[in-house]
Amino acid sequence: MLYSEKVLDHFxxxxxxxxxxxxxxxxxxxxxxxxxxxxxxxxxxxxxxxDVKFKTFGCGAAIATxxxxxxxxxxxxxxxxxxxxxxxxxxxxDGLPPAKIHCSVLAEQAVxxxxxxxxxxxxxxxxxxxxxxxxxxxxxx
Amino acid sequence: xxxxxxxxxxATTPVSEPVLEAMLPFLKEExxxxxxxxxxxxxxxxxxxxxxxxxxNALGCEPGEIYFTGCGSEADNWALxxxxxxxxxxxxxxxxxxxxxxxAILHTAQKLERLGCQVTxxxxxxxxxxxxxxxxxxxRPETALVxxxxxxxxIGTIQPIAEIGAICxxxxxWFHTDAVQAVGNVEIxxxxxxxxMLSLSAHKxxxxxxxxxxxxxxxxxxxNLLDGGGQERGHRAGTENVASIVGLGRxxxxxxxxxxxARKREHLTPLRDRIIAAALxxxxxxxxxxxxxxxxxxxxxxxxGVEGESLLLMLDLNGIAASxxxxxxxxSLDPSHxxxxxxxxxxxAHGSLRLSLAEDITEEEADYIIETIPTVVARLRxxxxxxxxxxxxxx
Numbered sequence: 001m002l003y004s005e006k007v008l009d010h011f012x013x014x015x016x017x018x019x020x021x022x023x024x025x026x027x028x029x030x031x032x033x034x035x036x037x038x039x040x041x042x043x044x045x046x047x048x049x050x051d052v053k054f055k056t057f058g059c060g061a062a063i064a065t066x067x068x069x070x071x072x073x074x075x076x077x078x079x080x081x082x083x084x085x086x087x088x089x090x091x092x093x094d095g096l097p098p099a100k101i102h103c104s105v106l107a108e109q110a111v112x113x114x115x116x117x118x119x120x121x122x123x124x125x126x127x128x129x130x131x132x133x134x135x136x137x138x139x140x141x
Numbered sequence: 142x143x144x145x146x147x148x149x150x151x152a153t154t155p156v157s158e159p160v161l162e163a164m165l166p167f168l169k170e171e172x173x174x175x176x177x178x179x180x181x182x183x184x185x186x187x188x189x190x191x192x193x194x195x196x197x198n199a200l201g202c203e204p205g206e207i208y209f210t211g212c213g214s215e216a217d218n219w220a221l222x223x224x225x226x227x228x229x230x231x232x233x234x235x236x237x238x239x240x241x242x243x244x245a246i247l248h249t250a251q252k253l254e255r256l257g258c259q260v261t262x263x264x265x266x267x268x269x270x271x272x273x274x275x276x277x278x279x280x281r282p283e284t285a286l287v288x289x290x291x292x293x294x295x296i297g298t299i300q301p302i303a304e305i306g307a308i309c310x311x312x313x314x315w316f317h318t319d320a321v322q323a324v325g326n327v328e329i330x331x332x333x334x335x336x337x338m339l340s341l342s343a344h345k346x347x348x349x350x351x352x353x354x355x356x357x358x359x360x361x362x363x364x365n366l367l368d369g370g371g372q373e374r375g376h377r378a379g380t381e382n383v384a385s386i387v388g389l390g391r392x393x394x395x396x397x398x399x400x401x402x403a404r405k406r407e408h409l410t411p412l413r414d415r416i417i418a419a420a421l422x423x424x425x426x427x428x429x430x431x432x433x434x435x436x437x438x439x440x441x442x443x444x445x446g447v448e449g450e451s452l453l454l455m456l457d458l459n460g461i462a463a464s465x466x467x468x469x470x471x472x473s474l475d476p477s478h479x480x481x482x483x484x485x486x487x488x489x490a491h492g493s494l495r496l497s498l499a500e501d502i503t504e505e506e507a508d509y510i511i512e513t514i515p516t517v518v519a520r521l522r523x524x525x526x527x528x529x530x531x532x533x534x535x536x
Contacts, residue, residue, distance in 0.1 A: 001333070003454075012458055017524045032488035032527050035448050039526040057527035060452035080412070 004094040010064035015071050018053045027113025036062045038110040047078050063101035066109035068092050109133050146506050151497035157347040169386035185383045192390025199397035201330035208373045209354045209386050210249040213321040213342030214245035216355035220338045221249045223363035224286040233285035235259045241482040242290050265482050269298035269430040272470045277308045286315045291323035295479040296430030297439025306335030326395030326436045348392030352385035405500045408439035410456040412507045419511040438498035446528030447492040447521045455517045464495040
């Protein structure tokens with residue numbers, strides 16, 4: 001199994017690691033049994049994501065996909081962040097091994113879970129906007 | 142990179158200089174086919190027979206009881222499938238093995254099950270040991286074979302092989318052991334230990350990859366692995382891999398010299414235990430497998446809140462090559478069946494690390510491993526939401 005240079009770079013120097021104490025939204029996906037948990041913290045001003053931090057328990061790909069996903073949504077409009085797809089995450093990392101595709105799905109879901117939390121805190125039902133956040137296909141446990 | 146410590150010797154070892162030297166003539170001028178009657182053929186045949194003597198001496202058996210194979214997995218497959226084929230006509234279609242065998246045994250046993258055999262998978266203790274009493278209790282009139290690994294490949298625990306051998310011999314049941322991890326680490330005497338079949342693999346003890354052997358006690362008649370020519374006394378047809386067999390012979394001679402085994406044990410045991418003790422100073426860290434009944438160079442640790450593959454990658458970036466029982470390194474979602482068999486939960490099993498030390502590791506290299514592990518674990522735990530939960534639960 002070969003990781004691209006980009007994956008190794010984001011794994012060894014992950015961007016935006018940590019927590020935001022007064023975060024406007026927090027999303028967590030995955031579970032310990034499967035070996036991946038991603039937690040994403042957002043700071044939102046108006047319709048703009050002004051800051052992002054993450055914490056991830058998982059393999060090298062899980063850490064790299066979390067890291068690049070934070071870079072891809074930081075400073076962006078919520079509407080743009082909602083469009084972040086796992087395919088875009090894979091492309092930005094110059095590819096992922098087939099067994100690691102689920103890590104990119106998890107990264108997309110972590111962003112969506114955090115934005116859902118944001119809407120819920122505003123008293124808005126997030127489902128029509130964000131959609132259902134299903135279980136990662138790979139996780140049946 | 143200034144420093145690189147290879148601590149994955151349970152995965153494979155480099156071919157040693159004397160082994161390479163022994164092999165080279167058979168890749169160059171001595172290219173004869175061992176089945177040919179002229180000088181070049183005879184030289185190749187003599188070399189294979191010399192390797193057979195070297196292998197037999199290492200195990201305490203007769204040269205005629207050694208059959209060279211393509212690898213350890215091949216020897217395992219052959220032993221199980223052939224034992225069942227040989228004994229099925231007597232109504233013996235029951236196998237006894239353990240839950241924590243190498244996949245070469247487990248997947249073969251599962252295939253035999255699908256073909257109609259009954260298989261008992263014995264449990265192991267939380268320390269990773271098989272209880273001989275469990276073997277005795279599982280034997281039935283229709284039991285064909287007992288197969289218990291000599292030393293576990295992931296956690297390194299050494300099984301009570303002589304006791305299991307005595308039970309099987311007394312009950313008239315064939316006993317096979319997968320000794321792939323044991324050869325060169327412990328003294329093996331197949332006669333004294335009542336072993337009927339034993340699998341080994343050259344690349345685990347500084348021989349080349351792609352060659353192994355099955356010891357088959359004289360008097361045990363099992364079907365051929367490959368039908369064809371008369372190679373390996375008709376049991377495994379196909380022109381022999383002469384250079385590799387020669388390499389296996391030289392490697393096993395060097396590795397199983399009692400003085401070499403003692404030297405390795407005396408050098409590695411204190412270093413192994415020092416690394417273990419240092420790692421266990423970290424909170425929420427456990428040693429997997431019995432602390433004493435283990436291979437001199439094999440260490441298996443679990444660090445809660447950390448995932449094994451990221452641990453390996455970060456150790457690699459710091460110049461240490463190791464292995465893990467993490468699901469992420471195997472392409473499956475479940476973590477190691479060995480660690481689950483010990484009773485570890487999935488999340489703890491995901492964070493495991495196997496270090497298997499080379500016999501020439503220095504004190505200074507062991508110190509580097511001891512310094513590096515806490516740094517790497519701390520870095521990964523600092524970014525782990527699971528670790529955050531563990532810490533909060535404690536407060």
